[in-house]
Amino acid sequence: MGRYVLRRLLQMVPVFVGTTFLIYVLVWAVPGDPFEGKCGERDCPASYVAMMRERFNLDDPLLLQYWKYLVNLVQGDFGVTSSGVQVVDRIAAAFPVTLRLALVALLIEAVIGITAGVVSGLRNRGFLDSLVLVSTLFLISIPVFVTGYVVQLVFGLQLGWIAPTVTTPTFGNLVVPGFVLASLSMAYVARLSRASIAENRRADYVRTALAKGLPTRRIVGVHLLRNSLIPVITFLGTDLGAFLGGAIVTEGIFNVPGVGGLVFRSILTKDGAMVTGVVTVLVLVYLLMTLLVDLLYAVLDPRIRYD
Amino acid sequence: MARARLAPGAKTTVAAAAVALAAAACGSADTPAGANTDAGITIFNTEPENPLVPGNTTEVGGSRVLDPMFTGLVEYRAQDAQPANAMAESIDTTDSKVFTVKIKKDWLFHDGTPVTAKSFVDAWNWTAYGPNGTQGASFFSQIEGYDAVHPKDPDGPEEPQEAPAPTAETLSGLAIVDDHTFTITLSEPFAVFPVTIGYEVFAPLPEAFFKDRAAFEEHPIGNGPFKYVSRTVGTDIKLTRYDDYKGNDKPKFKDLTLKVYQSRESAYADLVANNLDFMEELPPNALAGRQYETDLGDRVVQRETLNLQTIAFPFYLPPYDNADLRRAISMAINREEITERIFEGTRKPADGWVHPLMKGYQPGQCGDDCTYNPEKAKEALAKSGYTGEIVLLSNTDGGHQEWAEAVVNSIKNTLGVQARFVPSTSFGEFRQKVNAHEMTGMYRAGWIADYPSIENWLTPLYRTGASSNDGLYSNPAFDAKLAEADKATSEDAAIELYLEAERIMAPDMPAIPLWTQNTIAGRSDRLKVANLDPFRTLDLFSVEVA
Numbered sequence: 001m002g003r004y005v006l007r008r009l010l011q012m013v014p015v016f017v018g019t020t021f022l023i024y025v026l027v028w029a030v031p032g033d034p035f036e037g038k039c040g041e042r043d044c045p046a047s048y049v050a051m052m053r054e055r056f057n058l059d060d061p062l063l064l065q066y067w068k069y070l071v072n073l074v075q076g077d078f079g080v081t082s083s084g085v086q087v088v089d090r091i092a093a094a095f096p097v098t099l100r101l102a103l104v105a106l107l108i109e110a111v112i113g114i115t116a117g118v119v120s121g122l123r124n125r126g127f128l129d130s131l132v133l134v135s136t137l138f139l140i141s142i143p144v145f146v147t148g149y150v151v152q153l154v155f156g157l158q159l160g161w162i163a164p165t166v167t168t169p170t171f172g173n174l175v176v177p178g179f180v181l182a183s184l185s186m187a188y189v190a191r192l193s194r195a196s197i198a199e200n201r202r203a204d205y206v207r208t209a210l211a212k213g214l215p216t217r218r219i220v221g222v223h224l225l226r227n228s229l230i231p232v233i234t235f236l237g238t239d240l241g242a243f244l245g246g247a248i249v250t251e252g253i254f255n256v257p258g259v260g261g262l263v264f265r266s267i268l269t270k271d272g273a274m275v276t277g278v279v280t281v282l283v284l285v286y287l288l289m290t291l292l293v294d295l296l297y298a299v300l301d302p303r304i305r306y307d
Numbered sequence: 308m309a310r311a312r313l314a315p316g317a318k319t320t321v322a323a324a325a326v327a328l329a330a331a332a333c334g335s336a337d338t339p340a341g342a343n344t345d346a347g348i349t350i351f352n353t354e355p356e357n358p359l360v361p362g363n364t365t366e367v368g369g370s371r372v373l374d375p376m377f378t379g380l381v382e383y384r385a386q387d388a389q390p391a392n393a394m395a396e397s398i399d400t401t402d403s404k405v406f407t408v409k410i411k412k413d414w415l416f417h418d419g420t421p422v423t424a425k426s427f428v429d430a431w432n433w434t435a436y437g438p439n440g441t442q443g444a445s446f447f448s449q450i451e452g453y454d455a456v457h458p459k460d461p462d463g464p465e466e467p468q469e470a471p472a473p474t475a476e477t478l479s480g481l482a483i484v485d486d487h488t489f490t491i492t493l494s495e496p497f498a499v500f501p502v503t504i505g506y507e508v509f510a511p512l513p514e515a516f517f518k519d520r521a522a523f524e525e526h527p528i529g530n531g532p533f534k535y536v537s538r539t540v541g542t543d544i545k546l547t548r549y550d551d552y553k554g555n556d557k558p559k560f561k562d563l564t565l566k567v568y569q570s571r572e573s574a575y576a577d578l579v580a581n582n583l584d585f586m587e588e589l590p591p592n593a594l595a596g597r598q599y600e601t602d603l604g605d606r607v608v609q610r611e612t613l614n615l616q617t618i619a620f621p622f623y624l625p626p627y628d629n630a631d632l633r634r635a636i637s638m639a640i641n642r643e644e645i646t647e648r649i650f651e652g653t654r655k656p657a658d659g660w661v662h663p664l665m666k667g668y669q670p671g672q673c674g675d676d677c678t679y680n681p682e683k684a685k686e687a688l689a690k691s692g693y694t695g696e697i698v699l700l701s702n703t704d705g706g707h708q709e710w711a712e713a714v715v716n717s718i719k720n721t722l723g724v725q726a727r728f729v730p731s732t733s734f735g736e737f738r739q740k741v742n743a744h745e746m747t748g749m750y751r752a753g754w755i756a757d758y759p760s761i762e763n764w765l766t767p768l769y770r771t772g773a774s775s776n777d778g779l780y781s782n783p784a785f786d787a788k789l790a791e792a793d794k795a796t797s798e799d800a801a802i803e804l805y806l807e808a809e810r811i812m813a814p815d816m817p818a819i820p821l822w823t824q825n826t827i828a829g830r831s832d833r834l835k836v837a838n839l840d841p842f843r844t845l846d847l848f849s850v851e852v853a
Contacts, residue, residue: 042775093540157576252572
């Protein structure tokens with residue numbers, strides 16, 4: 001087990017270098033000079049552009065630029081944005097907010113999704129099963145920005161039950177955006193666990209457990225769920241990574257000052273240092289999440305060994 | 308505050324302004340009946356893109372923070388955008404070349420240090436000095452000695468040759484006479500100069516800035532009606548009223564929070580729900596179908612603001628160097644219909660290159676060339692001899708696609724030629740092509756006045772070699788008239804000459820004036836009064852909280 005974890009951690013090094021290189025190159029290779037349009041309809045003074053180019057090493061060859069960036073990065077220096085703000089400070093401020101939002105969303109997704117999946121999986125072709133199938137189809141077919149705006153408009157503006165945007169990102173305030181963010185994956189989780197449960201319901205070990213006279217609650221809760229949740233866990237794990245990086249739309253609608261909005265605005269303003277920094281952190285988080293998911297497999301299914 | 312507010316009221320006449328001034332003098336304007344002067348308000352902002360230093364901030368998100376924190380020599384009145392002395396006691400000149408500035412005594416920065424002539428001279432020298440690389444440096448280019456402190460890069464900033472080292476650290480045109488007097492010498496006479504210095508980059512800076520710039524950027528110190536409290540990057544910036552402020556007008560509320568929003572749409576939702584107190588430009592989803600009228604009712608705030616939309620021409624690219632073709636295109640655009648249909652009446656057709664809010668503005672300077680007239684347009688087209696395709700370029704990230712397509716259709720239908728709209732995805736990419744003179748057709752341009760003078764609508768845009776003359780238009784007679792106007796000894800004489808210059812360039816149609824804008828803003832229920840100023844920002848002095 002320890003060897004496996006170590007190997008996985010070592011594998012992260014080339015992935016880390018490769019992704020940061022790609023991102024760095026892509027960010028600075030986007031057409032358009034990053035300092036055009038910074039001063040409105042007039043040209044920026046040449047001295048300003050020259051100074052900025054020097055600060056971001058833009059006059060060096062691309063490989064050298066990247067090398068300088070990487071050396072700083074390894075020492076924990078993520079660089080400074082064009083507004084003089086430390087990238088690392090911005091990440092430190094935005095990341096916990098997004099993490100909170102992602103956890104809320106993951107919790108909602110897991111609880112509602114798995115419950116709905118188990119219920120409908122156990123009652124094949126019943127009313128509840130059809131209800132779950134129809135409602136998940138409905139959820140899957142609506143893009144997140146539609147759900148978000150409708151929720152904001154109906155509950156926030158027309159009914160006035162919730163604040164239309166998040167003023168302080170506490171767990172309680174993040175329930176509504178978390179729900180919106182989770183809505184799509186919730187449907188997938190429900191369908192995944194439904195299929196898995198329905199399949200395993202007829203498995204030999206379930207029949208054996210039934211024949212032994214175990215109570216239904218124990219059969220479903222321990223035997224059936226444990227085996228059926230493996231694909232669901234994979235999905236949830238990668239989804240957490242996706243939530244952390246891709247909450248751009250939800251964060252925009254509900255004004256959550258998190259990572260999604262930060263990346264989006266940094267791309268628009270061509271703040272290369274910020275984009276590379278945030279995405280690097282996201283890559284690391286993603287790698288750690290997949291590692292965690294892989295390790296969870298062994299816990300759920302003892303047949304899976306990593307030695 | 309760089310943009311001054313003397314009297315509340317969005318469209319006050321001169322007489323009304325005089326009444327308001329008289330009222331202010333009696334002290335009655337300071338404590339309006341029923342207003343909560345200890346309240347705090349929250350207004351919309353975008354994340355500042357630059358360090359918080361006036362000379363290095365030309366973008367809106369940073370300006371909205373620095374504007375209330377600094378008071379320059381001159382400010383622009385909220386009702387008519389006219390300059391009025393703020394920190395300046397007087398600005399005198401006899402030849403429009405040497406200006407003697409006397410500043411008011413007893414003013415303090417927020418850290419308690421006095422504002423002196425040196426505060427201005429040092430700040431200006433710092434901003435103009437090339438190696439400091441400020442965004443606002445070029446605003447000082449008229450002052451004598453600018454070339455010495457800010458030498459030109461011989462081959463542009465992206466090329467290998469570095470700009471030569473400056474031969475001086477300070478502008479030779481600035482001289483301190485005593486603590487409260489300094490002189491400004493320009494390299495060429497420029498009658499309008501006192502009007503230009505209300506812009507934020509001309510703000511004074513305290514000693515603390517020169518001692519520790521990083522600390523200043525963390526905690527800026529100004530001399531304006533509001534002082535800095537705190538900043539949470541990405542969330543908000545908090546300011547509070549500076550009670551020892553010496554200006555004529557005092558804010559009628561205490562705390563000002565500039566809240567950063569991820570999107571305009573989310574800010575608008577907060578505004579509708581009364582969680583946000585003011586937002587000065589509503590998002591497209593609120594403007595579409597006049598949705599804002601249903602959502603906000605009497606909380607809609609609007610006024611005509613200082614921007615003019617035009618179509619510019621690449622004079623380096625045939626056939627756009629043909630004056631008859633340019634006139635034909637202009638007469639083929641149905642401005643009335645487009646402003647009604649696309650903008651639902653929030654734009655007004657323009658009839659010249661100078662904004663109507665300018666002092667001395669004369670209507671109809673463009674004459675018949677800016678009126679929709681299919682017959683004359685076709686005549687002009689025939690005279691130009693051009694039969695090929697007409698191309699219009701614009702970036703589409705600022706909501707320009709709809710009108711650009713309408714303009715293209717109007718040209719196509721009226722002139723019976725091929726016309727095509729070519730979009731660019733981002734403003735930055737679009738500006739890069741404009742700056743590099745790589746346009747493949749005529750293109751969208753817009754201008755928001757830096758300072759309220761007719762001169763600002765002509766010189767930077769159309770004078771040969773001027774900073775924003777991106778299309779490379781050139782007309783010696785026009786240049787000569789501008790030079791004559793710059794040397795005029797009085798403002799009125801200068802205005803007359805600038806208007807003459809506008810008439811000289813009119814037949815050339817160097818750019819097609821399209822329309823001016825009514826900015827639509829919104830306020831919350833909490834604000835009894837909140838007005839826009841002509842520069843599209845909230846007039847903070849007008850705000851009264853219920």
